[in-house]
Amino acid sequence: MLARASTAALAQAVRRPLLAHSAAMLATAAGDVQPIKNVTVFGSGLMGAGIVQVSAQAGCQVTMVDVTPDALAKGEKIILSSLKRTAKKKYAEDAAGAQSFVDQIMANIHQSTEGAQAATKADLVVEAIVENLTVKQKLFAALDEAAPKHTIFASNTSSLKIADIAEATQRRDRFAGLHFFNPVPQMKLVEVIRTRDTSDVVFNSLLQFCRDLKKAPVSCKDTPGFIVNRLLVPYLMEAVRIVERGEASIADVDTAMKLGAGYPMGPFELADFVGLDTVKFIIDGWYTNGDGLKGKELVAPSKLLNDLVAAGKLGRKSGEGFYNYAQK
Ligand SMILES: CCCCCCCCCCCCCC(=O)CC(=O)SCCNC(=O)CCNC(=O)[C@H](O)C(C)(C)COP(=O)(O)OP(=O)(O)OC[C@H]1O[C@@H](n2cnc3c(N)ncnc32)[C@H](O)[C@@H]1OP(=O)(O)O
């Protein structure tokens, strides 16, 4: 008993400065928040679908936007499959309750292929489209024309500078990063990134929005990879180099990191899970243009990765990447 109490006290003492520091960072902008009830999400892929789902689960009216009905149908499939998993656990003995849970959340979700026009009622736009600066800027420039003045713009980019995307708009004070993690319904963290121009009320509103989604927000400056990817990418890249140098197999690297470091997925399983096209966009972008990372060996192209992407092997979402999912 004594030993347990001492351990707990020690843990408290160790944690206190960290919590105090984190609270201080988040409190830099304590104050007014703007209500967020109508959310428009651009992109209905792996991330967009998850963001739509958790926003709808929090009671927001959500419009999911993609370029084709087929893409929207894929997004809807991702959401339904995830909601059914949750409903099955929550209403184990109650099939009607499970169905009603799914139906209520789906009723909050609307779909559109109308592009920027889909944002005319939005309090918040979250962009989760392809990881390409020009494409994102083009979307936000159109949105700047179509969306009401009060609408907050957020990008879910993994690797681009938020200020560079915001440059395409006249509302840089209402622009921030809102970086969710995959799979969105399961991962508790959201990185909220403010640029030099992001206003306090926008920053606070996004922190509150994350809490409304039952997520844990952390804040971070507008630097490459923010917190998680700045640490994760070097780890993933070194895993590729180990294999490219012939030092270990893909399967053994994954097994080693799961059983030896306690990671839920090995680096190659994780890369397949993220999507190898997205992974390639991230490292190529940093190699050609990354703040402090441009031309660095760390993010130099990987032949292994490039060959897979060129062959359309994009990971789980295409059925094959480093692993073949048709056989799993
Ligand atoms: C090496 C290649 C080269 C690399 C180059 C480097 C490039 C740079 C890459 C950068 C990537 C950037 C991406 C990014 O910006 C940020 C990210 O998102 S990084 C990814 C972060 N995510 C992770 O790290 C995920 C790790 N995995 C996990 O945490 C778990 O495996 C996972 C939660 C996915 C699944 O858990 P697991 O136990 O394995 O599976 P179960 O099926 O048993 O599920 C557990 C539990 O959760 C429920 N559940 C799972 N998924 C869902 C869902 N989508 N919806 C609802 N519920 C779900 C399931 O029912 C279980 O519930 P129980 O209550 O436990 O039964």
Ligand SMILES: NC(=O)C1=CN([C@@H]2O[C@H](COP(=O)(O)OP(=O)(O)OC[C@H]3O[C@@H](n4cnc5c(N)ncnc54)[C@H](O)[C@@H]3O)[C@@H](O)[C@H]2O)C=CC1
């Ligand atoms: N995959 C991951 O694990 C994570 C990805 N991200 C970031 O989220 C963003 C999206 O990534 P994913 O969902 O993985 O990509 P994805 O490839 O699964 O989905 C992207 C979707 O955007 C759609 N799209 C493209 N242009 C569009 C436009 N102009 N308007 C509307 N929809 C458009 C595509 O049709 C596609 O359905 C990227 O910026 C990525 O870096 C962030 C965290 C994790």
